[in-house]
Amino acid sequence: MLTKEETHNELFTMGHTGCSGCAQSMSVKMIMEILGKNTIATNATGCLEVFSTRWPESSWKIPWIHSLFENSAAVASGVEAALKAMGKKDGITVLAQGGDGGTADIGLQSLSGMFERNHDVLYVCYDNGAYMNTGYQRSGLTPFDAYTTTSPSGKESFGNQRPKKYMPEIAMAHRIPYTAVASAGYPMDLQKKVKKAKSITGAKYLQVDVPCVPGWKYEPKYSVKLAQLAVQTGLYPLFEAEYDKIISVKKISKKVPVEEYLKLQGRFKHLFKDDAGRAEIEKIQKIADENIERFGLI
Amino acid sequence: MKQVLEGSMAISDGVRMAEPLVISAYPITPQTHIVEHLSQMVADGDLKAEFIMVESEHSAASVVLGASACGVRTYTATASQGLLYMEEVVYNIAGMRLPVVMTVANRAVSAPINIWNDMQDAMAVRDTGAIMLVAENNQEAYDMHIQAFKIAENQDVMLPVIVNVDGFVLTHTFEVVETIDSIEKVREYLPPLNMEYKLDVENPYSFGTLGEPSVYMEARYNLYNAMNFSRNVIIDAAKEFKDMFGRFYGGLTDSYKMDDAQTVIVAMGSVLGTIKDAVDELREAGKKIGVLKIRSFRPFPEEEIVAALKNVKNVIVIEKAICPGKGGILSVEIRDSLLKHKINSVSVNGYTLGLGGRDITPKNIHDLVARAEKEENVDGEFVGLSQQYL
Amino acid sequence: MDFKVGIIAMPGAALSNKTGSFANETPVFKHKTCTGCNLCIYFCPEGVVYGDKKTKIYDYDSDYCKGCGICAEECPVDDIEMVLVEK
Missing domain, CATH: 3.40.50.920 (Rossmann fold)
Known part of the structure; x- marks a missing residue:
């Protein structure tokens, strides 16, 4: 428990212009609590960069750098190389950050390079499933049937017709020492994974599910609830992997039908209009069931 | 010491004398010999640097950007398509006022694909905010690289410097080059990089922040001014080089x-x-x-x-x-x-x-x-x- | 701040931005059933909930609270209530 003064001293401070109920800022706060002040962060262009560093303001009390959209991992590689060259790497965590677009789409190449070279960098992907900063356009991590402004639903479409790219498996394919998937809805689990990542030398990938109020279209108070429902339905399996082996999964305590998750979000409301939509919900249920089976979530 | 050196050898040896701590590159003809020589120097322990061989020119420029922001001397080299691919990063390096030095082994731009020399690649980055110098021969290329770091790192400049050398014509041609024997003398000419603002856990500033309409023009104006100011710095760097090492090729x-x-x-x-x-x-x-x-x-x-x-x-x-x-x-x-x-x-x-x-x-x-x-x-x-x- | 070498921001300078003006609703910590679980602190996206370790009295920083209502929604014992801000 922090006093009022102590809350003002947090490494990621209030005063940023993130949306009310933003699960990304919530996650950053949780992550910084573990990483501590001996951290240097890089940031891809995106929501977090824009809402945390509008000059002359900055919410960061650690050294932080934003360069471009697709090079967060490469800039972090450079930071790590410079620290090594100066003999100052010991005790300093290099954190690279990006949204799902900056990570899995435009940033995938530089991320793959960073993984393959096994830089001592923790890469965190804040996954809200679309290009939220530019106004909710589809990304490679947009889930199946979600409405975005570039995968709209309409007479001929139920929204995004491709499944979410399985980014953590791409990370694991690089045989990096640690890959983990976490959720803003489970702070202890998230922080445990950050702590573990911090203790490992080499490239680490952490993907965090961060519900987005304006992009997913729900009431701000449901950010945590939705993050938890994503896990409890099986749509967002949380796990840890070392190299290419999954070493732990977060079990679902009580399986929830996907409908419970979908119905709270405007981006899926087109699925609740008619029978054709119901059939689509069945398809999403199938995705969840397959996840449960594959990861052994129950 | 007078030696018969390939242009790429002369350039890499000039870079070695400047003692960069982080080098990052991606291979592209006709830049390859430069980075091959440098990686061999690192492998042999003749140059104490982190050499990061990356997956693209975009990342090469990004790696040196990140390293430079930590306050260390950095170097990269590219050509042609590679330079075009890193162009947005070159803009970014200049905008963030980071003193990166890079060689461009000037080469034609595709299409048609063509690996031979012209200066179209350089022209594509002329408005990035990088200082652009052009070397005439291998000796000047050697000397110009040492000068480039001095210019880039001047506290009133703080801009990247691109040293243009004609691909093949210089990079792959052997000429007599007089190299500098004393690294101490180079250190005297080129003191250690000392950046006031850098990524440092003791002084945790935020870099690359959002410049809204109320400040963006001023940031660009300051860059524009620094570029103008660099005229004197380039001239002084050439003169000082002449005083210490005896060679001079003019100022601007x-x-x-x-x-x-x-x-x-x-x-x-x-x-x-x-x-x-x-x-x-x-x-x-x-x-x-x-x-x-x-x-x-x-x-x-x-x-x-x-x-x-x-x-x-x-x-x-x-x-x-x-x-x-x-x-x-x-x-x-x-x-x-x-x-x-x-x-x-x-x-x-x-x-x-x-x-x-x-x-x-x-x-x-x-x-x-x-x-x-x-x-x-x-x-x-x-x-x-x-x-x-x- | 020296503006001349790129636009660099000072650590934590965002504290000057009082985002409390975003809020339409703000929390009231009733302290009737509170168990001191700290979820309201964990889940606050802004980090504005604070408290006293000994007394377990919680409060929030109205200068920055954006009124999302997550603390009230997630309180396992319904001890936080959102009330409309009078503007």
């Missing part, structure tokens, strides 16, 4: 046989060698002709150009790049400089030669000198085209 420009010249040929890079040979012959034949070498393309040496050319009759600009839809690039800037100073008695003729590695011969120079007397303000005309392909 250099002149050759300009004293009573009525006709002046202006060019950048290795083609100056051919031009000077042709000018020697023309001088012997009694022609009042000289050469103006552009050593710094950005910042543009407007004052030097006006001072050198205001009293001549004909200017011939030989350019290995073209601006489709307009014409010459260097020639237009020279003409503009003169007109800005209300000098309209000089005819500036810009000719496009040597694209994609085509030889520029002494005969080309002789022909252009003969033509220029009859022509006025030619704007980037292509010279020596094969009619059968048109």
Whole structure:
């Protein structure tokens, strides 16, 4: 428990212009609590960069750098190389950050390079499933049937017709020492994974599910609830992997039908209009069931 | 020590003397020999640096950006498509005021794909905010790299410096190069990088913040001003180098046989060698002709150009790049400089030669000198085209 | 701040931005059933919930609270209530 003064001293401070109920800022706060002040962060262009560093303001009390959209991992590689060259790497965590677009789409190449070279960098992907900063356009991590402004639903479409790219498996394919998937809805689990990542030398990938109020279209108070429902339905399996082996999964305590998750979000409301939509919900249920089976979530 | 060195060896040895701590690159012809030599130096322990061989030029530039932001000396090298691929990062490095030094082994740009020399790649990044120097020969390339770090790291400059060297013509050609024996002397010329603002856990600043309309123009203006200021710094770096190591190639420009010249040929890079040979012959034949070498393309040496050319009759600009839809690039800037100073008695003729590695011969120079007397303000005309392909 | 070498921001300078103006609703910590689980602190996206370790009295920083209502929604014992801000 922090006093009022102590809350003002947090490494990621209030005063940023993130949306009310933003699960990304919530996650950053949780992550910084573990990483501590001996951290240097890089940031891809995106929501977090824009809402945390509008000059002359900055919410960061650690050294932080934003360069471009697709090079967060490469800039972090450079930071790590410079620290090594100066003999100052010991005790300093290099954190690279990006949204799902900056990570899995435009940033995938530089991320793959960073993984393959096994830089001592923790890469965190804040996954809200679309290009939220530019106004909710589809990304490679947009889930199946979600409405975005570039995968709209309409007479001929139920929204995004491709499944979410399985980014953590791409990370694991690089045989990096640690890959983990976490959720803003489970702070202890998230922080445990950050702590573990911090203790490992080499490239680490952490993907965090961060519900987005304006992009997913729900009431701000449901950010945590939705993050938890994503896990409890099986749509967002949380796990840890070392190299290419999954070493732990977060079990679902009580399986929830996907409908419970979908119905709270405007981006899926087109699925609740008619029978054709119901059939689509069945398809999403199938995705969840397959996840449960594959990861052994129950 | 005098050695016969390939251009790439000379460049990598010049870079070694500057002792960068982080080097990152992606291979592209004709830059490859430079980074091969550097990685061998690191492997042999002759250069204590982190060498990061990345997956793309975009990342090469990003790695040196990140490292430079930590306050260490950094270096990268590229060419052609690679330079175009890293262009947004070059803008970013300049905008963040990071003193990265990079070599561009100048090469034509695709399509058609062509690995040979011209300067179109450099022209594509001329507005990035990077200082752009051009070396004439291997010796100057060696010396210019050491000077480049000094210029980039000047507290009132803090901009990336691109050293342009003609691909193959310099990078793959052996010439006698006098290298510097004493690293202490280089350290004296080029003191350790000392950045006031850097990524440091003790002083945790935020870099690359969002510049809203209320501040963006001022940030760009400061960059623009720093670039203007760098003119003095480039000149001083050349003079100081002369004092310490004895070699000098001019500041922003250099002149050759300009004293009573009525006709002046202006060019950048290795083609100056051919031009000077042709000018020697023309001088012997009694022609009042000289050469103006552009050593710094950005910042543009407007004052030097006006001072050198205001009293001549004909200017011939030989350019290995073209601006489709307009014409010459260097020639237009020279003409503009003169007109800005209300000098309209000089005819500036810009000719496009040597694209994609085509030889520029002494005969080309002789022909252009003969033509220029009859022509006025030619704007980037292509010279020596094969009619059968048109 | 020295503006001349790129636009660099001072650490934590965002604290000057009082985002409390975003809020339409703000929390009231009733302290009737509170168990001191700290979920309201964990889940606050802004980090504005604070408290006293000994007394277990919680409060929030109205200068920055954006009124998302997550603390009230997630309180396992319904001890936080959102009330409309009078503007």
